[in-house]
Amino acid sequence: MAVDLQALADNIIKGKKGPAVELTREALDEGVGPEAIISDGLIAGMAVVGERFKKNEFYVPEVLIAARAMHACMDILKPLLEESGVKPVGKVIIGTVKGDLHDIGKNLVAMMLQGNGFEVVDLGVDVAPEKFIDSVKETGATVIALSALLTTTMPGMKQTIDALQAAGVRDNVKVMIGGAPVTQKFSDEIGADGYAPDAASAVDLAKVLVGIAA
Ligand code: B1M
Numbered sequence: 512m513a514v515d516l517q518a519l520a521d522n523i524i525k526g527k528k529g530p531a532v533e534l535t536r537e538a539l540d541e542g543v544g545p546e547a548i549i550s551d552g553l554i555a556g557m558a559v560v561g562e563r564f565k566k567n568e569f570y571v572p573e574v575l576i577a578a579r580a581m582h583a584c585m586d587i588l589k590p591l592l593e594e595s596g597v598k599p600v601g602k603v604i605i606g607t608v609k610g611d612l613h614d615i616g617k618n619l620v621a622m623m624l625q626g627n628g629f630e631v632v633d634l635g636v637d638v639a640p641e642k643f644i645d646s647v648k649e650t651g652a653t654v655i656a657l658s659a660l661l662t663t664t665m666p667g668m669k670q671t672i673d674a675l676q677a678a679g680v681r682d683n684v685k686v687m688i689g690g691a692p693v694t695q696k697f698s699d700e701i702g703a704d705g706y707a708p709d710a711a712s713a714v715d716l717a718k719v720l721v722g723i724a725a
Pocket of ligand 1: 564565575612613615619656657689692707708
């Protein structure tokens, strides 16, 4: 019987780690690709969690429990995503900007990029501009994806772009930005190369930025 990815999403929403992991394994056994499991199961579930939090139907502990279930599933899928790629379609450095510790959305974006053939260098959270610059120089990546979830850390995105400019490497990389408070308007204002509202759009944008999609 085909695994219902909505059931996986429902278990993520409820934070039921065991059943979520089981459904992830079952879906893989039945030949469902990791990308579909991420987008129709994990991201679909986390999107509902975000919505319920906005409406005050969920509080932070429920979000964290859902994220824990999601991470347990991601642990299973990540090695498969890494194995599946033949030659990376591009290299992306990703990180949450300085002062900001939110990483659930950033991790989803990283996973989706990997699932779509990108090599991803994940610098984690609270990443200072200098660290992005060092990573550009070390890895030769052509895209940087910046995440911010706090209005107070959004200026870190502009600081990073300014620092790339000052270090003489701005022309080597495209900068894309995202995170709940970020908008296209803000992206335009700070001179980023693009904004993506969610993980799936981030993949589409990355493809455009590396020149494999229009
Ligand atoms: Co925080 N928090 N938090 N928090 N937290 C928010 C963001 C907040 C909106 C809650 C609220 O008050 N309503 C609020 C920010 C208000 C504001 O600035 N406007 C807030 C606050 C205030 C804080 C603290 C300051 C609380 C405090 O201590 N007083 C504190 C700050 C800590 C810090 O960072 N220095 C804090 C702490 C935390 C926890 C540690 C408890 C935890 C984070 C755990 C973790 O990430 N490991 C946490 C959480 C979980 C949240 C909420 C509840 C959920 C965020 C989340 O994971 N959403 C959040 C409320 C909310 O968003 N409704 C909130 C699910 C995730 C899948 O969505 O991250 O939006 P999201 O990612 C999406 C897109 O945005 C996009 O794609 C993702 C998938 O589709 N995207 C990108 C994200 N990054 C991208 C990068 C890209 C492209 C797309 O690159 C191109």
